[in-house]
Amino acid sequence: MSLKGKNAIVTGAAVGLGNAYAEALAAEGVNVAVIDIREDVAKLPAQLAKHHVKVLAFQGDVANPSDVRRVVDTTRSVFGSIDILINNAGVWGASGAEDGLDKSLADYEKIVGTNMKGEYLFGRAVIPIMIEQGKGGEIVNVATDHMVTCGTPHNVCPNLPTCPWNQSKPSFQGPPRPTGGGDQMDLYDAGKWGLNGFLFAWAKALRSHNIRVNGFCMGATDSYMLRSFHNFSPSKEEQASWMRAEDNAQALIDLLNEGPSGRTAENMNFCVGRPVKLEPPRGVKYILPAAVAPAGV
Ligand SMILES: NC(=O)c1ccc[n+]([C@@H]2O[C@H](COP(=O)([O-])OP(=O)(O)OC[C@H]3O[C@@H](n4cnc5c(N)ncnc54)[C@H](O)[C@@H]3O)[C@@H](O)[C@H]2O)c1
Incomplete structure (x- = not known):
């Protein structure tokens, strides 16, 4: 199956993972519409x-619903259809239980506004179009490994020798990495x-x-976000452990190439080590497999 056209x-998509996704899709012959809050999206x-x-x-x-409407309507009118939606835009900011209300509200609008409301709005705008087109479609939401740390559910974790949290390694001292998110990340998580x-409802x-x-x-x-998280001066060792956006973009292409009978409702974890x-499908977790059995394709 080809993604071309x-x-x-x-x-x-101005920087980071979204930029790599746009590049990889275009290299496959996919027409690409991008939105970013940064001015340099124009490049x-x-x-x-x-x-x-x-x-x-x-x-x-x-x-912003009117920005979403403008992007989706113009894209459909110029391209003729919308087949793929990559909900990637995200921001990180420090937030925690002890924050005051004023800071909390501003953080909520920014962090949850981008990371959850943005995906919600794009889904609501694009899904009716995909249904009306009647030729299937692909939606990929970009989340965090805080949701799948150590391969949650844990029985699917390959416990690879390259994993810094591999408990069978003699060098490993701590407990398994919990799926409880990071410090100062309550809103992000x-x-x-x-x-x-x-993911599951759609x-x-x-x-x-x-x-x-x-x-x-x-x-x-490696991305603008991760570098900013490390005050733009990560240690060489830290940086060497990071994944490359280009490799993840190839996994995205491989996922899209599975086509309509491929996996759905799956969170794929890409964690250090x-x-x-793209790993083989894990099978459906958390919802009944019959609810997402492939339709006639
Ligand atoms: N890089 C990582 O290590 C990492 C880890 C976990 C999750 N993620 C997730 O991956 C996605 C991409 O992150 P990244 O690391 O490439 O970050 P990045 O900061 O390098 O790129 C994110 C892009 O989203 C844009 N953006 C932010 N808020 C926006 C808004 N409200 N509207 C439009 N565009 C907006 C930014 O301007 C930027 O171009 C995010 O959803 C992020 O939460 C990244």
Whole structure:
């Protein structure tokens, strides 16, 4: 199956993972529309020109319904259809239980607004179009490995020798890495965990339309966000352990190439120490397999 000629929207594509996803899709011959809050999203048409696909770049906020409407309507009208939605835009900011209300509200709007409301709005805008088109579709939501740490459910963890949390290693001193999220990340993690609500509900509702919905649960990957998290001066050792966005983008292409009978409702974890590649489907967890059995394709 070929992705050539399909049409995609990638959110948060000025830098980081979203930029790598846009590049990889364009290299496969996919027309790409991108939205980013950063001004330099305008560089995307020039960046992707070598792939000879159509490129639309919008500066806007994924949490703003009128920006979402503008992106989706223009993309459909220029490209003719929308086949792929990569809900990638995300922000991190420190937040915690002890914060005061004023800080909390501003943080909530920014962090949950981008990480959860943005995906919600793009889903609501694009899904009716995909259903109306009647030719299936692909939605990938980008979340965090805090949701799948150590391969949650734990029995699927390969416990690889490369994993820094591998308990069978003599060097490993601590407990297994818990799936409880990071420090100062209550809003970041709450927004990302909230994506499971969309993942499972949308996957069930859309399987009969041949629309798949999956999640990429990212661990430390070299990007603007991760560098800013380390005050733009990570140690050499730290940086050497990070995954590369380009490798993850190849996993995205491999996932899309599974086509309509491929997996759906799956959170795939990409965590440090694990090969950055699309692993075989795990089978459906958390919802009844019959609810997402492939329709006739
Ligand atoms: N890099 C990692 O280690 C890592 C780890 C876990 C999860 N993630 C997730 O991966 C996704 C991509 O992150 P990244 O590391 O590439 O980050 P990044 O900061 O390098 O890139 C994110 C992009 O999203 C854009 N963006 C932010 N808020 C936006 C908004 N409201 N509207 C439109 N665009 C917006 C940014 O301007 C930026 O271009 C995010 O959802 C992030 O939470 C990344």
